[in-house]
Amino acid sequence: MDQAEFASVLEAARVGADWAWSRLYADLAPPVLGYLRTRGAAEPEDLLGEVFLQLARNLPNFSGDYGGFRSWVFGIAYHRVIDERRYRALRPTDPGDVPESSDVQNDPADLAAESLTTAAIVALLGTLTAGQRDVLLLRIVAGLTIDEVATVMGKRVGAVKALQRRGVRELRQRIDGVPLDARSPVARVR
Amino acid sequence: MSGHLNHRDVEELLQGRSGVELEALAPVVEHLRLESTASVDAAVAASHVALAAAAARSSEPAAVNGSSARRIPDPPRRRTVFAGLFSSILVKIMIGAMALAGATVGAGVAGVLPEPVQNFVDDHLIGLDLDQEQVRLQDQTRLQDQIQLEEQLRIEEHLRLQDQVKLQAKNQLVDGRPGDDDGFQNKAQTQGQSENQVQEQNQVQTQEQVQSETQTQSENQVQNPDGHGESQQGSGDTAPGSDGTSGNGH
Numbered sequence: 001m002d003q004a005e006f007a008s009v010l011e012a013a014r015v016g017a018d019w020a021w022s023r024l025y026a027d028l029a030p031p032v033l034g035y036l037r038t039r040g041a042a043e044p045e046d047l048l049g050e051v052f053l054q055l056a057r058n059l060p061n062f063s064g065d066y067g068g069f070r071s072w073v074f075g076i077a078y079h080r081v082i083d084e085r086r087y088r089a090l091r092p093t094d095p096g097d098v099p100e101s102s103d104v105q106n107d108p109a110d111l112a113a114e115s116l117t118t119a120a121i122v123a124l125l126g127t128l129t130a131g132q133r134d135v136l137l138l139r140i141v142a143g144l145t146i147d148e149v150a151t152v153m154g155k156r157v158g159a160v161k162a163l164q165r166r167g168v169r170e171l172r173q174r175i176d177g178v179p180l181d182a183r184s185p186v187a188r189v190r
Numbered sequence: 191m192s193g194h195l196n197h198r199d200v201e202e203l204l205q206g207r208s209g210v211e212l213e214a215l216a217p218v219v220e221h222l223r224l225e226s227t228a229s230v231d232a233a234v235a236a237s238h239v240a241l242a243a244a245a246a247r248s249s250e251p252a253a254v255n256g257s258s259a260r261r262i263p264d265p266p267r268r269r270t271v272f273a274g275l276f277s278s279i280l281v282k283i284m285i286g287a288m289a290l291a292g293a294t295v296g297a298g299v300a301g302v303l304p305e306p307v308q309n310f311v312d313d314h315l316i317g318l319d320l321d322q323e324q325v326r327l328q329d330q331t332r333l334q335d336q337i338q339l340e341e342q343l344r345i346e347e348h349l350r351l352q353d354q355v356k357l358q359a360k361n362q363l364v365d366g367r368p369g370d371d372d373g374f375q376n377k378a379q380t381q382g383q384s385e386n387q388v389q390e391q392n393q394v395q396t397q398e399q400v401q402s403e404t405q406t407q408s409e410n411q412v413q414n415p416d417g418h419g420e421s422q423q424g425s426g427d428t429a430p431g432s433d434g435t436s437g438n439g440h
Contacts, residue, residue, distance in 0.1 A: 016247030034225030
């Protein structure tokens, strides 16, 4: 979506035009839904609806180009996932929750290597820290730049780069079967 | 395998151009990239779009910069809200002030207020009628006291006159005493009896006269209870009468 088209769509979306919202939804819903799924949301489609609802409510406060708009939308999704995580932590009744830590019975690296399913990849990403996972998902699934990821997560660019590098190294060690003892002291502490 | 990862290698991996160092991660990254093209159910998408459009329309007046809807203010509603709040506050203040004033007056009538406040209430709020009634009672009391005093003075005057008459009678008897004692004693007894009779008659007449004058003054005072000067004038009028009575007593 180029800037001219985005400007007209945004203006129409602000007054509640259905066609504008259909256009925005068609453009943004798939990556947002992918991010929510890989992030481990329990009900990703419901959460997607909540993201767009909050987007519609907060749209008057937005100003910027399409890239900024995408970052803004993923920022809403990022915080919605955190809210959902906290809510589920207070009410742990859903057995389908994906654990945050690496307490996975089957080795997720084996699962990811044998069959690349979304569940397996989610389990593999579950071995990472939350920051590493968020950075990688926002970079790969959402297609955001490092600066945009830093803006979404409220971190400095250098911190985002460090999280990204450590996350990739963790994934490679998992898949390549590098034992945990071979990790760096910083990784063991983390 | 556990070699150092530089930023460029990671960026190439994330861009889908992984080198040998990270080629094991390339399928994972590719699968994640495909997740960004996940399709959404058509019905779910339609409901999401409808909800988002409706939410945008509901928040649209405050949203659109320069639109006609945003330029339309909503002052009447705000004014109404503030007017209602203001009137409500005024009503509450008035009710509270009235209740406070009523309680103060009630406590002032009961006389249980602190001394300065009680003095103020007595002087300015409830003291007017009480003062008038008090002045009227004081006038009546003073009038009665004056009447009693005049009566006592009159009685004392009569007694003094009677003593003078007795003394004169004795002096006359002493001056005109005969040679023999019997005749002198008989005359003295006879004259003593006559003097006693005269004194009794004078006393009865004096008492009747005093009573009549007292009744007259009381009637005058009852007819003019507020007229303090008139009562004094009336008492002055009765004084010559009393003198006349004493003259008659002689």
